[in-house]
Amino acid sequence: MxxxxxxxxxxxxxxxxxxxxxxxxxxxxxxxxxxxxxxxxxxxxxxxxxxxxxxxxxxxxxxxxxxxxxxxxxxxxxxxxxxxxxxxxxxxxxxxxxxxxxxxxxxxxxxxxxxxxxxxxxxxxxxxxxxxxxxxxxxxxxxxxxxxxxxxxxxxxxxxxxxxxxxxxxxxxxxxxxxxxxxxxxxxxxxxxxxxxxxxxxxxxxxxxxxxxxxxxxxxxxxxxxxxxxxxxxxxxxxxxxxxxxxxxxxxxxxxxxxxxxxxxxxxxxxxxxxxxMATRGAELWRGALEQAAWARDELNKLPGVRCLGEEDLSRHGVASFDPTRLTISSFDLGHSGYELETVLRDDYHIAVEAADPLNVVLNVTYGDAHADIEQLVAAFRDYADRCAGQAGGGSAVCPGLLAHSPAFTRQVLSPREAFFAPSMSLPLAECAARVSAEMVTPYPPGIPVLGPGEAISDEIIAYLQEGAKAGLKVHGPEDRTLRSLRVVA
Ligand SMILES: Cc1ncc(COP(=O)(O)O)c(C=O)c1O
Known part of the structure; x- marks a missing residue:
């Protein structure tokens, strides 16, 4: 019907x-x-x-x-x-x-x-x-x-x-x-x-x-x-x-x-x-958004030290498609983390982003954006890139090296539910080897958990978290975000 x-x-x-x-x-x-x-x-x-x-x-x-x-x-x-x-x-x-x-x-x-x-x-x-x-x-x-x-x-x-x-x-x-x-x-x-x-x-x-x-x-x-x-x-x-x-x-x-x-x-x-x-006007509305996003991406990529994730990333393994209306923008090469960039955009240019991580900010472009909004965004980045010109590259708050050797998944010893309801205790990180995690530990970047509830904790994971803590890696999930300790199944 x-x-x-x-x-x-x-x-x-x-x-x-x-x-x-x-x-x-x-x-x-x-x-x-x-x-x-x-x-x-x-x-x-x-x-x-x-x-x-x-x-x-x-x-x-x-x-x-x-x-x-x-x-x-x-x-x-x-x-x-x-x-x-x-x-x-x-x-x-x-x-x-x-x-x-x-x-x-x-x-x-x-x-x-x-x-x-x-x-x-x-x-x-x-x-x-x-x-x-x-x-x-x-x-x-x-x-x-x-x-x-x-x-x-x-x-x-x-x-x-x-x-x-x-x-x-x-x-x-x-x-x-x-x-x-x-x-x-x-x-x-x-x-x-x-x-x-x-x-x-x-x-x-x-x-x-x-x-x-x-x-x-x-x-x-x-x-x-x-x-x-x-x-x-x-x-x-x-x-x-x-x-x-x-x-x-x-x-x-x-x-x-x-x-x-x-x-x-x-x-x-x-x-x-x-x-x-969407059903009656979606195609027309999103074509407009796609044009706006394409223009923004091109303009941003012309700016020294500013990068906007694009189609070229399709060639990477496993990536079959890309929604170009999502703008992932990095100013890492200008020496700023995504968090710093978020603050600069908000405080200096009156622009609110969707999200920030240690490397990037993420912005959504939709049919709700007027061209003037996109121009404001590009103008803000142009000004910001000018202000940063001459600064040394290499963002301040990130450790891309850590990403290269993210620890391997170990073993699911208990189901997340069993681990969640099991008696647990907090142990110094260094003493957690061979224990079963009672919590989730997700470093940003890249937002992939290194531990979930019920998983065995390996020496490799401990070493990674110790290195990450020293490098200022942000983690979501654990009770102790400084990573000095972890909650394990008792
Ligand atoms: C991939 C993904 N799935 C699910 C959700 C949850 O969506 P909601 O905020 O609508 O509950 C989010 C929220 O950001 C998400 O990013």
């Missing part, structure tokens, strides 16, 4: 609700703004407060009804090319939790990228599944993880025939993509469901000049963060799945388990509106 993608059933219902002026004897306590504190009213305005209701609350025809949300999800399923869609109000994070809980239980193997988003680890802790890692290479120049290669996926599927699913993150944070169709074919030949964490690809399906999207490539399920690169408001995402290899009824229950029972109607309405915008 083809839907008219110009329609927005949920958004319209929310607008209608505001016009009806029901007297609310339901949540929230501010009663459509009438009792709202002044500061909140100033922040949100009456227009927002008057539709600040939890899901049904009068938007559906009764408190128990959900047919409107299901209808809006069906429009989205058609737009993204899946059998079923769910609107999520706790981000792709909750979609990943629901998928892991649907696909694997205690002791089951699941193939995942080593640098999977941390929601994946939480999913493993919830479910009790055992990870089998796909290890992406690291680009030593940029300090970023590359993508999972098809060969690695083939090997993991062959070595772990009982695996319940294979997950791949694509595009990565920096916009790099795996050969999704090839991984889908390998997974399906092995009878294993293929899931794509496409949090950074809600737009891909709607513009042919962008890399291929999950459902076109043959994925059985995917999550996309509608709040990241398209117009869903913050925290909104969409989970999509096909029924051939995934039990949609079970997934439906898991989605219910991982969402709030009081979802915000504004969130749903914004997904509905974002879907219409």
């Amino acid at each position: 083809p839907y008219d993608q110009h329609e927005t059933p949920y958004l319209d219902a929310v607008l209608r609700y505001r016009a009806t002026g029901y007297t609310p004897f339901h949540t929230p306590g501010h009663k459509l703004g009438k009792g709202a504190p002044a500061g909140l009213r100033e922040l949100l305005g009456d227009a927002c407060l008057q539709v600040d209701v939890a899901m049904a609350g009068g938007v559906e025809d009764t408190r128990e009804s959900t047919h409107l949300i299901r209808l809006a999800e069906d429009y989205a399923a058609e737009a993204w090319g899946s059998d079923r869609c769910w609107f999520l109000v706790n981000g792709s994070t909750s979609g990943i939790h629901a998928l892991v809980l649907t696909l694997c239980g205690p002791g089951d193997e699941v193939i995942i990228p080593r640098n999977a988003h941390k929601s994946m680890l939480a999913g493993l802790i919830f479910s009790g599944a055992m990870p089998v890692y796909l290890e992406p290479e690291v680009d030593p120049l940029w300090g970023i993880p590359l993508t999972v290669s098809t060969e690695a996926a083939h090997l993991a599927l062959a070595d772990h025939p009982a695996a319940k699913a294979i997950f791949v993150t694509s595009p990565t944070y920096n916009g790099l993509g795996s050969d999704l169709a090839a991984v889908a074919a390998a997974a399906h030949a092995a009878g294993v469901p293929f899931v794509i964490d496409q949090a950074w690809g809600p737009h891909l399906r709607f513009c042919p000049e962008l890399p291929v999207d999950a459902m076109t490539a043959g994925a059985d399920a995917a999550v996309v963060s509608t709040h990241k690169l398209i117009s869903g408001i913050t925290q909104t995402s969409v989970l999509m799945a096909r029924g051939e290899r995934i039990n949609l009824a079970r997934l439906d229950s898991m989605v219910a388990m991982t969402q709030s029972t009081s979802p915000q109607v504004l969130m749903y309405a914004s997904i509905d509106a974002a879907r219409r915008q």
